[in-house]
Amino acid sequence: MSAAVEVEALEVSLDRTPILTGVDLSVSAGEWVNVVGPNGAGKTTLLRALLGLVAYDGKVHIEGLASQRRSVRAQHLAYVPQSPVIPQGMLVGDYVLLGRTPHRGVFAAESATDCRIAAEVLERLDLDGFGDRAVQSLSGGERQRAVLARALAQQAPILLLDEPTTALDLGHQQDVLDLVDGLRREQGLTVIATLHDLTLAARYGDRVAILSEGRVAACGPPDGVLTVDSIAQHFGAHVKVLRDSDGPVIVPTATTTAHATSAAPDGRGTAQNGDHS
């Protein structure tokens, strides 16, 4: 598989504070990579660098292209920000059509094709009939789907999701990630997502990259990356890592009970003890 995103020795400083100090990451076309890491590790900054929203040193190739022009990148990368700005009074239809901006030029009106694509996306995300409603009138889950719809309307092959499950309840978290997974399979999308929830990061996607102190500290299949040791080292967290057939389950342990042994949640799993370091 060819690399959809190729990052080498990426360095970003914000207000002269180094945030990323040499990130190397290669994501294949059609792959889903979750970027995890403690607060302030630079997860969002990494996505912003990919989008060309911050100045950087190092190599960032998007589908083989080195161009830093935003108008070029916007045709290859669709972005779902962590806290999208919801414009007052804007209708869902118009909001999703914003995703067509990279294809229509600054001054042009939407074509019938743009509207058809937006209508299809709305239908695919079960938002048909929402086109005439104001975005801010939607519930949290609907709103997240509307933002995702805008990104899909961009028809970019690579989808960047910044904490897509923040502010959603457990059911809606699953809904959104299942939806992304389904779309990825249907449309062959490449997905790079930042996630706080390590168990979700392990359940969805192919690989997990731990971003810590401005670098990718570990990257690979969840089983190998999300270990008690690595989580303790990079997150400063006391956890147990349970294994079941779907991958690791990360369970926080209260510091006082970190030494207690644990049992697997069901007959299939095996428990990995939390204090073996």
Added chain:
Amino acid sequence: MRANGSSGAASANGVQLQASALRARALVAGVAAVVIAVVAGLTIGPAGIAAHRVLLELADLLPGIAVESGLNDSHKAIVTEIRLPRVVLGLLVGATLATSGATYQAAFRNPLADPYLLGIAAGAGLGATIAIVNDIGDGAGVFDLVPIAAFGGALGAVTVAYLAGHIGGRSTASLILAGIAVASFLAACQTYLLQANADAFRRILAWLLGRIATSGWAEPALLLPYFLVTTAIMLRYRRALDVLAVGDEEAAALGLEPRRIRLIVLLAASLGAAAAVSVSGLISFVGIIVPHAIRLVFGTSNRVLLPLSVLFGAAFLVLADLTARTVLSPAELPIGVVTAFLGAPFFVFVLRTSRREIW
């Protein structure tokens, strides 16, 4: 899947989706408002000229049409050399101020923004005050230096505010704060000049309160090129301003250059407003009230708002001027008094009756 062929509308498995666009009904309403305002502005006045004769006289002015209005020469002169230029100036000033206001609100993503936000009013006021107290003009006539001084002051104030705002940071908030600082400083200078020159107080106050006064066609001719150029630029960016509504970060992720777009539209809006202010004085409220009333009735999309601001802004100011010159006739009220006195209750009415949530 089928596209229904017409631009801006499509269906996917029967799901209809249309982009917000200027609908014919809204456009007709805007044009009708302008026509009503123009006819009222031309036919109502102290000379008591019959309305149908005024309209015939106007038709006679059109190329290729020759009709006899039956007006005597002095009445003809009142219509074509006094009322008509004044109505045209009202159209131009109202359209420019309303469109600039709508553009400022979109560019700053702030409903309280108006064309005077970056110090245009204070700069123009100081420029005009300097000109008046130094007796280099009396605020009337095309070769008068008061409009030129006001124009220079307005542009100088915006320039300083823009530069200062970008030194302090790159957010729109720092730009607004810089505008407030510049406006306060210039207002202080102007107050000092007023205190030191009490004899010029009345003339300065009259200028500050604004008026649509013409001496023939000079003022409309002065403003027309600014109106055409700046309005064309603002309208051209109406769709880009809709994208900017999701904030700079997301607009940039969609491939735009938000800061460059903001600079261009603010330059156009400021230039237009400065030109309008220099010929008409400080007419307040138009740049806030007209765009917000349109948003409440027709929606918030800039592709609807900006064209309608041109039309309704023009109509609103002509009607306001008509009120200003008739209500105390033969004396004239400052038009700024009328725009606030009529505009505020109307705005509250629209606010109370609209079901749209736009703020």
